[in-house]
Amino acid sequence: MSKKLFVGNVAWSASEDDLRNLFSQQGEIEDLVILKDKFTQRSKGFGFVTFVNDEDANNAVSELNGYNLNGRNLVVNEARPPRRDR
Numbered sequence: 001m002s003k004k005l006f007v008g009n010v011a012w013s014a015s016e017d018d019l020r021n022l023f024s025q026q027g028e029i030e031d032l033v034i035l036k037d038k039f040t041q042r043s044k045g046f047g048f049v050t051f052v053n054d055e056d057a058n059n060a061v062s063e064l065n066g067y068n069l070n071g072r073n074l075v076v077n078e079a080r081p082p083r084r085d086r
Contacts, residue, residue, distance in 0.1 A: 002030050003057035004079040008046040010034060011070035016047075018069065023049050026063060027056025048079055 007019065016034050023029055034047035051057035057078070065076040 001054060002050050002052055003054045004031075004048055004050045005057055005060060006046065006075075006077055006079040007049055008075035009072050010043060010045050010047060010074065011072040012043045012045065014043070014070045014072075019047065019049065022064065022067070022069060023051075023060055026051070026060035028052040 007023075010019070014034070016032055019034065020029060020032050023032065028051065029049060030052050031050040032047070035044045036042060037044060049057075049060070051060065061076050061078065064074055067074050067076075
């Protein structure tokens with residue numbers, strides 16, 4: 001079963017390829033995205049990585065939370081479902 005992780009504090013200079021290269025060292029990635037502003041296409045500084053299996057995702061959280069990528073320490077944890085009260 002796949003598990004989605006939230007990745008925050010991503011440097012604006014970091015690309016999806018940068019994240020893919022880093023996170024793929026922890027296991028097989030199903031999906032990866034850095035969210036961008038719809039008008040400027042500038043990174044919003046966070047994204048999501050979905051791993052094929054839970055064990056790899058858990059390893060990524062323990063290994064990469066606080067990891068310095070392009071001068072910023074990543075915040076990596078399990079993604080929560082979107083809030084529906086907005």
